[in-house]
Each structure stands twice: as structure tokens, then as C-alpha cells.
Amino acid sequence: MAASQDVHVRICNQEIVKFDLEVKALIQDIRDCSGPLSALTDLNTKVKEKFQQLRHRIQELEQLAKEQDRESEKQLLLQEVENHKKQMLRKTTKESLAQTSSTITESLMGISRMMSQQVQQSEEAMQTLVNSSRTILDANEEFKSMSGTIQLGRKLITKYNRRELTDKLLIFLALALFLATVLYIVKKRLFPFL
Numbered sequence: 001m002a003a004s005q006d007v008h009v010r011i012c013n014q015e016i017v018k019f020d021l022e023v024k025a026l027i028q029d030i031r032d033c034s035g036p037l038s039a040l041t042d043l044n045t046k047v048k049e050k051f052q053q054l055r056h057r058i059q060e061l062e063q064l065a066k067e068q069d070r071e072s073e074k075q076l077l078l079q080e081v082e083n084h085k086k087q088m089l090r091k092t093t094k095e096s097l098a099q100t101s102s103t104i105t106e107s108l109m110g111i112s113r114m115m116s117q118q119v120q121q122s123e124e125a126m127q128t129l130v131n132s133s134r135t136i137l138d139a140n141e142e143f144k145s146m147s148g149t150i151q152l153g154r155k156l157i158t159k160y161n162r163r164e165l166t167d168k169l170l171i172f173l174a175l176a177l178f179l180a181t182v183l184y185i186v187k188k189r190l191f192p193f194l
Helices: 002-033 037-066 071-190
Strands: none
Touching: 002 037, 002 071, 037 071
16 A cells, blocks of 8 residues: 555655646746736636645645645655745746736736827827818918909909999089080070170
8 A cells, every 4th residue: 555655645746846847837927928918818817727736736736635644755755845845935926927927017007008009099189189280271261362352353343432432423424514505505595785
């Protein structure tokens, strides 16, 4: 029975080492990941799964250590379990740092997207202002040309009004001269003695 326990202990140790290496590789992948948030989330999930498996194997090794017949082997295995627990605690800290890093990266990506949207909105607003300025300048030029036309029209109307007054005065004077001439002629013909 001791031989089968030794085999189980060796297998358990090998699996602990294997999971330990897999966790280290995944943590390194998280550090190197510059991709989208979904990739970071997938890596984080894998790390948690491997930690769970590693924790389970450490507990299994602890149980095997408690079942050992010889006290020296029992103490040696328990010491090994303690070392694994300490390493796991350090890795858990690294995992929490990786989680924090992932959260910070997510926040930064969100901020980057928001800034990109703000820049796009600013560019659209700037383009709208440029178009509005161009339209206002065109309208201003049109108003200037219309103002010149209106000034010319006012001068022409003023000139026309003066001419009309002058024409009325000339017609009145011509009519008065005509009537005076007609009266003179009628007076000379009808009343030659006066």
C-alpha cells in the first residue's frame, strides 16, 4: 500500500508542477496581451480554472500526506504542501494584479473609445462650423451686392421723383403760358379796344 501511495504522491506532485507551469505561462500571456478585452477575459478565466485545479491537487497532496504511515514522510510532504500553498498565495497575488491590470486596461480602452468619439464629434462640429462660415460669407457677399443695387435704386427713384416734379412744374408753366396766350388772343379778337 505504501508503494501505491508513493505513486499517487508522485502523480500529484507532477500535476501540481504541470498546473504551476501552466499558470505561469497564462500569467505571462496576460502580461503580453495587447489585444481586445475578450482575449484578456479568456486568459483570466483560464488562469482561474488552473488555479482551481492546482488548489485541488494541493489539497489532495495534503490529504495524502496525512495518510502517510511514517512520520518523517508525513512531515516532509506537509512541508512540501506548505511550500506549494505559499507559492499559490504569491500567484494569487499575481493573479489579482493581472485582474487589476485587466480592469485598468478595460477602463483605458473605454476611455480611449470615448476620446475617439469626442474627437470625431469635434471634427464634425468643426466641419459644420466651416460650412456655416462659408455660407455666412456667401450671404454677406450677396447682401453687399444687393445693398449696392438698393443704393442705386434709391438714387434712381430720387432722381425720378425730382424729374417728375420738374416735369410737372414745366407742364404747369407751359399750360399757364398756353392759357395766357389763348386768353391774350381771345381778348384781342373779342375785345380789340381793351
